[in-house]
Amino acid sequence: MTFDPRTTPARPDLAALHLKGQVEAARFVAGTEREVVAPQAPLRRTPAPDAAYDTEALRGERVTIYEENEEGWSWGQLCADGYVGWLPSGALRPPGPAPTHRVAALRSLVFPGRSIKTPPIDALSFGCSVAVVAHEGNWMALAPGGYMPARQLAPVETREGDFVAVAERFVGVPYLWGGKTSLGLDCSGLVQVALASCGMDCPRDSDMQERALGTAITGDLAGLRRGDLLFWTGHVAIIRDASTLLHANGFHMAVATEPVADAITRIGASGSEITSIKRLFPLSPLAGRGSG
Numbered sequence: 001m002t003f004d005p006r007t008t009p010a011r012p013d014l015a016a017l018h019l020k021g022q023v024e025a026a027r028f029v030a031g032t033e034r035e036v037v038a039p040q041a042p043l044r045r046t047p048a049p050d051a052a053y054d055t056e057a058l059r060g061e062r063v064t065i066y067e068e069n070e071e072g073w074s075w076g077q078l079c080a081d082g083y084v085g086w087l088p089s090g091a092l093r094p095p096g097p098a099p100t101h102r103v104a105a106l107r108s109l110v111f112p113g114r115s116i117k118t119p120p121i122d123a124l125s126f127g128c129s130v131a132v133v134a135h136e137g138n139w140m141a142l143a144p145g146g147y148m149p150a151r152q153l154a155p156v157e158t159r160e161g162d163f164v165a166v167a168e169r170f171v172g173v174p175y176l177w178g179g180k181t182s183l184g185l186d187c188s189g190l191v192q193v194a195l196a197s198c199g200m201d202c203p204r205d206s207d208m209q210e211r212a213l214g215t216a217i218t219g220d221l222a223g224l225r226r227g228d229l230l231f232w233t234g235h236v237a238i239i240r241d242a243s244t245l246l247h248a249n250g251f252h253m254a255v256a257t258e259p260v261a262d263a264i265t266r267i268g269a270s271g272s273e274i275t276s277i278k279r280l281f282p283l284s285p286l287a288g289r290g291s292g
Contacts, residue, residue, distance in 0.1 A: 006054070006205065007082040009066055009075075016066060016077070031064040031076065038091035039124050040181050047073030047086040053178040055083050055189070055204050060099040060129030063092065081192070081204045097143050099129035105152040106169050107182045114139045114147050121146055125181035126169070127193050129156060160197040164227050167194040167238050167246055170255045175248050187236050190248045190255060191229065194238070200280075206236040214278035221260060229278045230260075232267055 003023065009016040015025035036057045044051040047069060057063060057078055065076035074089045103124045110122035114136060124130070130148065134141040140150045160166050167190055176184025180193055188206040195202040195213075203212050210231045217223070228239040237247035245263055248255045264274065 004208075005084070006208075007077075007084060009064070009077045009084050014067055014075075016064070029066050031066045033079075033095055034063045034065050034074070034076070034092040035095040036061045036063065036087075036091055037093050038088070039122055039128065040183075041087050041091035042178070043078065043083060043085040043087055045085055047071060047075070051086070054085050055081075055178050056180040057087065057091075058128045058180065059124055060102075060131075062095065063087065065092070080196075081202070083204050097131035097133075099156055100132045101130055101140065101153040102156050102158075103128045103130070103148075103152065104154040104158070108148055108152040110142070110146040110148055112146060124148075125183065126166075127180070127196060159199040160194075163194040163198045163200070164238055164240060164246070166197050167191070167255075168240070168257075170248070171246070171257060173248070173255045175250055175253045175255070185248055185255070187248045190246075191236055191238065195280075206231060206234060209236060210276055210278065214280040217277050217279045221264075224260065224277070225279065225281075227279075227281055229280065230274055231276045231278065232272045232274055235267070235272070237263060 010019050010023040010025055013026045015023050015028050017028045017030045020028045036059055039059050041057045042053050043055045043057060045054055062079040063076045064079060065074045067075040068089055072089045073086045074092060075086050077084045103126055106126050108124055109120035110124060111118050112121050131143040132140045133143045135150060138150050139147045140153055141147055170190060173182055174184040175186060177186050179185035180189040188204060188209055191209060192202045192204055203209050214229065224239045224242055226239055226241055230237045230239065230245060237245040240246050240257060243259055244257050245260050246257050
C-alpha cells in the first residue's frame with residue numbers, strides 16, 4: 001500500500017501508533033492532542049524557520065503531536081485535513097474549552113477589555129475558532145482571556161451559503177504559498193477555507209482536491225457554472241460566472257478575478273493545460289447567480 005507522505009504521520013524513525021503493521025518505523029507512539037493558540041501557525045516540511053512552508057493551522061485547530069524536539073518544534077498531524085509536518089511548539093498548548101464560535105469577518109481584533117480604544121492584543125483571520133465564555137452587550141468574552149466584537153463572530157455550527165461569495169471576500173489578499181489567512185493564501189488554501197466555511201470537508205493541496213472533490217464534467221467551457229473548479233497541474237481556480245474566475249495566483253501575486261479565457265490562455269502559454277473541470281453541486285442553486 002502506498003501512503004501520501006503529506007497526510008501520513010510516518011518517518012523511518014517514528015510513526016503514529018495506529019499505523020503499526022502498515023508502515024515501517026523504528027518506534028511508534030500514540031500522540032498527544034494539542035490546540036493551536038497562535039492566530040496562525042506555519043506547518044513546515046522540516047523543523048527550521050527557513051524550511052518550506054506547506055500550510056497553516058488556524059487558532060482553535062487541534063493537532064496530534066508525535067514528537068517535540070529541544071529546538072522548539074513539534075511534529076504532528078492536523079486533525080482537520082490530516083496534513084503532517086512541523087509546527088512551532090510555542091503556538092500550541094493542551095486543549096482548552098471546545099471552540100464555540102468562529103471568526104466570520106475577513107479579519108478581527110482581540111482586545112484586552114470591552115473598549116475599542118484599548119490596544120488590541122491579537123488579530124484573528126476568517127475561520128479561526130475561539131471559546132466564548134460570555135456574551136456582554138456588543139462583546140464576546142473569550143477563554144482564556146480577551147474580548148472580540150460580537151458581530152464579527154458566528155457560532156461554529158453556522159454555515160455560509162455560497163462558498164464563491166466567501167472566496168470573493170479575499171480579493172486583493174496577497175498570494176502566499178501555503179497560506180490560509182487574510183494575510184496571504186494560495187490557490188488551494190482559498191478553496192479549502194471557502195468550502196470549510198460552508199461545512200464541506202476539503203483536502204489541502206490542489207491535486208488532492210482534484211481527486212476528492214465533485215464530479216468531472218466534459219464539454220466546452222460555455223457550460224461552466226458558478227462554483228465549478230478548474231484544475232491545472234498544481235493550480236485551481238473557482239468559476240464566478242460563465243465568463244470570469246477567481247483564484248490566488250503568482251501572476252497577480254494576489255487573489256484576483258479575471259476572464260476565464262484570459263486565464264486559460266495565459267496559463268497555457270506557460271505550458272500548462274486544464275486537467276479537469278469539477279462540479280461540486282450538480283443541481284447547484286448557485287448556478288447562474290452573478291457575483292453581486
